[in-house]
Amino acid sequence: MNTSIVGKQFELTESIKNYVDSAFETLSKYNLDIISGRAIISADEKQGKKGFDVDFAINLAHKDTIVIRQKDKDLYAAIDLAVERASKVLRRHHDKLTTHKNKDDEKASLNQVSEELVEGVDEVIPTELELYKPLEIEEAIEKLKASGAQFYVFNDIDAKMRVIYKRNDGKFGLY
Structure with a gap:
């Protein structure tokens, strides 16, 4: 896994870099194809209060990028909270892949x-039906003509399951 750690308005020390690297290593326990991880740590001072923003961007193979933003007064606490949230997302994805058939x-x-x-x-x-997209009746007729089948099952615009079929006289019937 490629990791990059960036500090904005903030000087990164070796201990902070090592802490973030170890945090990324804990995420590899889910056996997902993590391509890269990027941590952006920035110092934030608003209304006289100091705080830290930690942004994690985790790129998974064949999946979208997971982005987690965490704010806290303590830098290490912000990193821990961001890792905990990333761990929760990755665990859900791992469980989904392993428990579903x-x-x-x-x-x-x-x-x-x-x-x-x-x-x-x-x-x-x-065969599996493609019922996820509602179709107009005219679109269903075109799909039936293109497929060469005797009937076509689809959901119409009102979300009702419909069946259009070829009749013996060359016309079409609709249930």
């Missing part, structure tokens, strides 16, 4: 079940 495993199990249940039918191929 892989889609390929689900498809393989669907194929096995369908082959066991239906022995008299030539072939049953389960």
Whole structure:
């Protein structure tokens, strides 16, 4: 993992750099593809009060960048809080990847079940429906014509599940 530590309006010491490096190392325990980590530490003085801003930017492979901003009076406390928040985000992502079944495993199990249940039918191929985008009826007709299938299942603009099908006389029917 590439790490960069930048101090704005603030002189970075070796102990602060080592502390931030060790903080980034603790984030590698989630076994995610962390490409790079960037820490920007800046001194902030408003209304006579001193404080520190710590910004973490963590780049994950095949995922968006995680950006965490933390403010505190104590620099080390701000770093600790930012690492805790980053750890929480990375743990959620890691748990999501490890606890949810892989889609390929689900498809393989669907194929096995369908082959066991239906022995008299030539072939049953389960497919996933693309129901996430509502379509106009005209768009559904165009998709049905383009696919060459007998029917097409879609959600209309009113979020109702609809089925459009080809009739024997060449026209289209709608449920």
